[in-house]
Amino acid sequence: MKRPFVKFCGFRRAEDVQLASRLPVDALGFILVPGRRRTVTREDLPDLIRYVSPAQMAIGVLQNPTWEEVKSWLKLVPFSGIQLHGEESAAFCRKLKSTFSVHVTKVIHIQEQADPMEELEVYRPWVDAILLDKEAGNIRGGTGQSFAWDSIPSWKESCRKAEIPLWIAGGINEANVVDLIKHYQPDGIDVSSGIEKNQQKDGATMRLFIERVEKACQQ
Template sequence: MGVQTVPTVKICGLQSVEVLRSILHLPIAHIGFVFAPSKRQLTPEKAGELIAYLNNEAKQGVSVPLTVGVFVNPSEEQLEDILAVAPLDVVQLHSKETPAFCQWVREHFKVKVFKSVSISKSSDTIPTAQSVAAQLDPYLGTVDAILLDTFDPVYGGGSGKTFAWDCIPVYQEWARAAGIQLLVAGGLQPENVHQLVDVYGPDGVDVSSGVETDGVKDIAKIISFVERVTRK
């Protein structure tokens, strides 16, 4: 199988400069800002403030993560307004956005696009290679990563619950053949992420509520999460 690479880490739902400052020393590839309805939703102005802080740190020679905006069925106008204030590196789309819309976002804003795929909590039906191809082939050339997340009937993702991980391999096979990154989210936390990494080896992992205490980002949990992803 060859040497397994260490997955990238995305910490989603950041809301404060203080937390950002406290985790910049960690090997975190992406920081996520939630613009969709959520208790972690923040204003474009606040996101712009956090991005300005990262840009300033980068000018000082600090290695900083890429910034990701999380959206659910945004309009072109909404994206225009938000990215004018918060110049993101990545737009993450969490609903039924079409390949044409993904392509427009990618080309218009010169950003990367992550597209989420919602997976059921149960594994009653494992998708086939044919069904995954039918679902995702239209997105070839329009997205930079596929993000598997647990289905949530209200928000699309961000449920804090794991999905049926035995669905991962068929999506992983498609992503590798397509040359597209496969990221996994949904219910990850320091206690279970190493099992996911060890068994399935995704290209990246995405966490939000799993590194919080009472709804607030917990620095100790973030450090523990990152350590368990990156340890051999």
Template sequence: MTRTNIDFPRLKFCGFTHPEDLENALRCGIDAIGLNFYSKSPRFLSPAPATDLARRAKGKVLRVGVFVDESPEVIARLVADDVIDVVQLHGDEELEYLHRFRSRAELASIPILRAVSWRGAEFPQDAQRCREWASQIGILGFLVDAHDPVQRGGTGKRARWDLLTPRPEAFLGLPFLLAGGITPENAEEAIRTVNPDGLDLASGIESSPGRKDQSKMTAVAAAARKAWA
């Protein structure tokens, strides 16, 4: 159960940069798309192309804006311009940031996906951080990605599935998307092994960074439907 009025997405494809890729993805029956606003990402979008993609997706899927330590003012403009429905925080943002974020009228109630890496009992700070975020109002859920000290998502590295079963208590019952190294070949296994509430894919459905492969998107969607049937 989420703590917002938005249904948690089961299948999210992230990192769109071209309209034709988006249109192909929408035909796969996905629930959410990710638009990346992190300037160091190969999937980075400036406001103009992001607005075009957002317009095409509006009312069909959740439009998730991906941000890494971005100023609340920048995010507020995108929300005010109706570019995104959900904010995904993928950086080192702490609760002090969240308080500044929520102080903006445009951001007072927008749902948040909090990206985290989960490294198990050897890293108690991960559990503490998850508990702190899970207890906040307006948190849609978590996105659990592979740990990388440099790159923020889209690395193709596989998350530690073994550390996610049983589901970490620190999530406080919130749902989570499994990300990190998901491909058409292992999507069904990921669902059956980890039992996440949803999957998030970027590099696993690409022919090159930012360009989506139609056959891979179709295959992942079919594998997910089979596993969740």
């Protein structure tokens, strides 16, 4: 089974980035949304980014940013990808993609009545991945809560037709990642709280998570 793209997200400490940079992780994410527990300041971000391995993508996570905010972050650090967690339009994604040529991930928060193909159609030309996540009240992402995985197959089928990779986030950890991969075979996995202990990134938990991912792909 093909190994999914693995993104570890929510880094705030240099020592955690250094640990993750030595693991077979495809991307490290940094929360730039104000007011979150894992939010990174403009002062700390450059020091964190320099520890990301050249083999890994550095992804900035934003929610409903202004265009000036996007330009400011990309001027500050050389992100290879931007992840959009809000109601950003297809036109915004197009401008981002065409101006900066970064990898663009558009997050879609699962709603019971959402039509996958209708959601994807407007974004298809301008995004490199669709990430399904759980919305908890007005908090988007980073909740540690999962959505109903039985909705994944319809999204996966629509993403295949649109030729867009489908990533999954929300409540993924070392205890359930094997089931996720075996039963749904997502193209990518995005995890933050699932690699933490006591609300801090944990090296042993990160290593165990990767071991479980590799185990699932070997079965």
